[in-house]
Amino acid sequence: MSAAPSLPAATPAYDEAWFAARAQAGVQRLRAYDPGHDLVALRRKFGAAQLVELGSNENPYGPSPRARAAALAQLDQLHRYPDPLGADLKRALAAKHGVSGAQILLGNGSHELLMQLAQVFAAPGSEVAFSRYGFAVFALATQAAGADMRIVEALPREAAMPAGHDLDAIADAIGPRTRLVYLANPNNPTGTWFDRAALQAFLARVPAETLVVMDEAYAEMVDRGEAADFASAVELLGAHPNLIVTRTFSKAYGLAGLRVGYLLAAPGLVAVMERLRESFNVNGPALAACEAALADEAYLDSACARNAEQRTALSAALRERGLRVFPSQTNFVLVEFGADTARIESELIARGVVLRPMGGYGLGDCLRITVGDADENRRLLAALDAVRA
Template sequence: MMGNRESEIGKAGEAWAEALAMPAVRGLRAYDPGHDLVALRRRFAPGGLVELGSNENPYGPSPRAREAAAVALDELHRYPDPLGGDLKRALAAKHDVDAAQIILGNGSHELLMQLAQVFAGPGVDVVMSQFGFAVYAIATQAVGANLRVAPALPCEAGMPRGHDLDAIAAAITPATRLVYLANPNNPTGTWFAHDAFAAFLARVPGDTLVVVDEAYAEIADAPDFGSALPLLAAHRNLVVTRTFSKAYALAGLRVGYAIAHPDVIALLERVRESFNVNAVALAAAGAALGDDDWLRDTLAANATQRAALAAGLRERGWRVSPSQTNFLLVEFGGHTARIEQGLLERGVVLRPMGGYGLPQCSRISVGNAAENRALLAALDEFASDSGLVATDEHGVAR
């Protein structure tokens, strides 16, 4: 009898399991990483794949972080510090806050999910911007909350597809408990000015949490950009998340953090998984945080290469959005899918943007000088082989 039952379950397949899931989860789509990078690495010779799809720091982590990670390996048989005390204290000193205002996460992704888990649910509104980071929508839908998406700035604006703070404010309702923003924003690379955000925050009701995702904040150097961190003291409904995956080049270790009012952090701690940040990550992040010289040098290299790559793409006729990150959003129009595939065949990985509602664009990480040259060379080769010509939105050659 059991064999027959298992057979019936097998026939039902995913539909059987889905029927057991909560309604909110049934409507979810899993996070799309863009490509199976492990398979691609195996396909190309060692070092032959140019990976420009995941916004990683191509220069690698601080030597101090490497050394600290190596030392931590001797204690792999021990559980990590469940409180992350040393790293919290280092972060508190760096940002001039109390350690009770900090929670650590397995990357900032985990914290963004936990914020929805704690503060949203059925009957609650969550607001985000069009073209905002995909995790905001996933976090909202996973808890059965109602997602309200504010329209982004128009393409012809100074910050094309960037956050429209007025539209976001207008989307807030009495049922809104969370607003997700990214500054600078992934995947557009755009940013909003510190003064504009301060004015926006003053308009938000005190019982609505505003989450500012600053994954790329260390990279931003525009004169009008400013972190939301200085506003924390005056706004108990403000939450700022950051990560060591981007500027600090520790993407493989997955460690992030949030800074907020101690009462907010205490609630998040109730759902935090025990030992959620591993011992190697804790050690490496703490060491990286103290290496200001290395951070300054790697950020300078990124700024130089970002400008050079943007210039090279524009010289070839492609539209490049302004960016304060370590990536560029490039508009290839109707050629996008062909270009992405053509470059992939030549060992260069870009990030498709169809899942973000931007099928006419590709997101390109800023690599080192050699990687950026390889990208432009592959693009030139593909253009020559296929007769590709950059065109505007009407199909007219630029």
Template sequence: MSAVEKPMQDESRHDESWFAARASRGVQGLRAYDPGHDLVAFRRKFGEGLVELGSNENPYGPSPAARMAMLDQLHSLHRYPDPLGLDLKRALAAKHGVDVAQILLGNGSHELLMQLGQVFAGEGDEVVFSRYGFAVFALATQCAGARARVVDALPRTHATMPLGHDLDAIAAAITAATKLVYVANPNNPTGTWFGREALVAFLARIPADVIVVFDEAYAEMADAPDYASALPLLARHSNLVVTRTFSKAYGLAGLRVGYLLGAPGLVAVMERVRESFNVNGPALAACEAVLDDAVHLKWSLERNAAERAWLGEALQQRRLRAFPSQTNFLLVEFGPDTSLVEAALIAQGVILRPMGGYGLADCLRITVGTRDENQRLLDALDRVLA
């Protein structure tokens, strides 16, 4: 049979492994980001009875001004959004005291963290981050084809910051092959943080040719006297990058908007891989609006802090270890029966986040909800523990 007459190959035989073998080396060993449970299915099953405490969402929602801004955008949905997002960038520049050229917008900070790996790391390079650090750090490293140097976190027995980043060990792990360092402050999923003195000392040890990324997705929620953001140090360290999000404190998780602050040169290079119109029009308007409503933000943050303390104490009374947190969630140790506890809570319509993927299989992460949600969690938990 000639080549012309040769039957067409059955493409149905091309399964995932076939395509994976043709992917780039970094993607071949990559596992997709795990979003947790199928919440849509649970919403259909439990309806209003569902208690969603697994995704670190802000239960109080965004400023009413955000809703009004989005409604004003509905008449122009047939138009592309501002490709540069300049109005939002100007508002952010004014808020943080930086130049517009130092800001890059993203489809959530997740996209920006991935792009940092894509742009600044590759095969033969190393990326350093802490064990129990945000899952996207490992994903970004693997996708870029770089090698991960995972530094052990502080032990559970640490007096003040169990499971926290060991900044001295992270700095010591940097080699000539290191291109990126990822740090989360506060950190997801542990809730841990560090202050200005530790931050300054850490940055002083980072070589000038290594880019260090501070993921500060939960920064607005941190109210501990010893917490410090890296933002004030941007002017002193051109290799410093800070990422923030509108998903947490501002209550706009459904719009997926994050932003990066760094040196203008770094932002200019990152712009080369930014997808066109990566932030939609209603989202741009809503984010700009929430920045003007400091009253709603303060109200929301105060309630989160109060409920975090109340829920933490209630869990401790039940002889459950809730680790220190400066976020809107608590990492809680349930012991060897963690999976059974989680399954029993799911059966009652209470959804928490399992931590096996982080190497913390004996823990669950609990989003701090409203008082009603937190009480319903505790009532269900009491039935399980009994």
């Protein structure tokens, strides 16, 4: 077998820097999304049954049995392309949310949709505004589009809703170049939320030509007893044509492995977004599973109720240990560990307990902890006691 021909001596080194220099300007500034730890390697090291995975905000109870059965029933159709329109799932979503099918766009997770919104509506020379400590994809989407980031300071940690969105400050930051505003309610990674009155007051201040993207990835998990004043932006779509709501099946519905999200907005906006949507971007088993999951409201309610119960118990246990726990209406809590954060996180990993470090968000003294089931939370607390002893 002959050796591969060698490159001429004058050939440049085709490394990452060489290719980056030839990328468009927005990509040159970009850093890849950080998914956290290498969970596949950790599962091999500890064994899937022994590893306590509390870093990715997954639903520990899994999906509805109906969703699982629907996905499995599609496996004999893997040689066929899925419905490119996702019509059946759109009909189910339209019925759930009281919108038309023309107001729905499906995505390969809401991540894809958040990126595409900036790709379509932002550009070099324009601005995109979002809060500090907002979802990491907001910054990635802005930079990829070549737009300027307008990062607005969050509420101070001493506030009643610490590190949450300061909606008044965000409204003040909107200028003539602001094409998009990204918000999350509840917010990842802080878990904080804002109420109906604050949302309505904010939207009233936003110019009609500025689009507001409301990421509601965790909306199903809000405990309406604890947060009776919470309101989904879906209720306000009719009054605000510049409003966009994104949701996902990855969190409350327990279908993170199938990667499905959706967007609700004015039909005209969806029509423009369809021009960029990748063909067949949601696979057949995923379409079937999500439609079945929507139909099993009892299972969703049960999973969310168990999450709320464990969130309350876990938060109380952490506070009893002298830790500051941010208020949350999600399936995770943000916890302040102070100067020992990096050591604690590292020693927990060594014990097979995975949490999410927050240095990339500018919250290096905090860890984000997914709310697990009762056994996972017990194992987390035992490991935490050991490393803090």
